[in-house]
Amino acid sequence: MxxxxxxxxxxxxxxxxxxxxxxxxxxxxxxxxxxxxxxxxxxxxxxxxxxxxxxxxxxxxxxxxxxxxxxxxxxxxxxxxFPALKHALGEEPFASFVFAYLQQYPSTSYTLDDLGRNFPTFLSETRPDDTSANWPQFLIDLATLERTYADVFDGEGVEDKTPLDVQALASIPPSDWERLRLIPAPCLRLLEFDFPVHLYATAVKNDESPAFSAEEKTWLVIFRSEYIVRRRAVDAAQFRLLQRLVAGDPLGRALETLLAEDQIDEDELPGRLRDWFTFWAKWRFFSEVRLEQS
Incomplete structure (x- = not known):
């Protein structure tokens, strides 16, 4: 031509x-x-x-x-x-970060929903070499949280699905737990951070002016209920159990791993497990129970 x-x-x-x-x-x-x-x-x-x-x-x-x-x-x-990240960086530095990101990961999708998908990865790839500074990890954690919020909001949920039969689940004897698999809801996400960035993000949403959070190991469960994205901070034991279940371990094996790693005392387990299952059922962390053939 x-x-x-x-x-x-x-x-x-x-x-x-x-x-x-x-x-x-x-x-x-x-x-x-x-x-x-x-x-x-x-x-x-x-x-x-x-x-x-x-x-x-x-x-x-x-x-x-x-x-x-x-x-x-x-x-x-x-x-x-990424409103909280923008607040943390300031408007001009945030714009500079985004401009650099768009050179590395240019927009290729028909929808702007995909625009920030690789932003946490970009921040991780371009973080300073100075390992003594902890603020880069704070920013990476914050960006990861906000991107997860967007993914959960736009993704598949459980609003149109039949809730689990909690009574039927409770009736399964412990002897069958080695065959019991819990299928996670499609909107369930597990995030492990070095900073409590969820508190910072909430403060920004409430029009406050928070300072950078001090370093503190944080375990979050992100989920959606009635089309509202929610988050819940949990302890290490509950988080590790959820990790194993989401990875596909039967309940029995997941509990054995939890005890073997000394994440929880065996005497505390029955009561804690009851509380956890009550909360998981209320917020529909799992969409299906499968009792596999032995």
Whole structure:
């Protein structure tokens, strides 16, 4: 296809314009980039052959409006998904982090719901080498929490499913626990952090101005009920048991592992287990019980 034909080919023009306005170094560099030149061989001073000028603006200035608006819109979207992280960093540093992230992980999805999916990974990949500083881990934990909130909100839930029969579950004798598997709800997430970032995020949501949290091992369960994303801080023992159950261990084996790791005293287990199951059933942590054949 000749250059003159390309100018009048809408798909070619669309691909060229996307490459130009999303170029990290600006529109002019985007026009001259190899990727854009593969679609349309054009110098910046020839831009008027594709984009007409207006009475007030040159062709380049008109195109730059789209380039600036593209990144501004994506930064705004990321700020809506990561409000606590934006608060922790400050508006300008947050925008700089997002801009750098979009160069490493450019938007490739039709939906903005996927835009921040790799942001926690990016923060982890680019964290400073100074291991004495703990603030990078705080930011990574915070970003992971907020991204999990978004995933749980947008994902599959249990609202249209039949709740577990708690009485039927309670009637299964301990002798069958080695065959008893609990199938986790699709909206259940388990997060282990070095900081209580859930408290920081809640404070920001309440329009407070919290300071960075002190380092403290934190175990969170994230779930959804009636289309509301909720979180619950739990102790290490309950968290480890949930981990084993979510991984597919039968209840009996999961409990054996818990006791073997000295996560809980054997005398305390019956009462704690009763309380845990009551809470799990109330908030529908598990969607199905399977008693497998021996």
């Amino acid at each position: 000749s250059d003159s034909e390309s100018i009048f080919n809408l798909p070619v023009l669309q691909q060229w314009m996307q490459l130009v306005i999303t170029h990290p170094d600006g529109v002019q560099e985007g026009i001259e980039s190899d990727a854009a030149q593969q679609h349309l061989v054009l110098r910046a001073d020839e831009l008027e052959s594709v984009i007409s000028r207006s009475q007030q603006l040159t062709s380049l200035e008109r195109l730059q409006i789209y380039g600036n608006a593209y990144y501004a819109r994506l930064i705004d979207c990321m700020g809506e998904e």
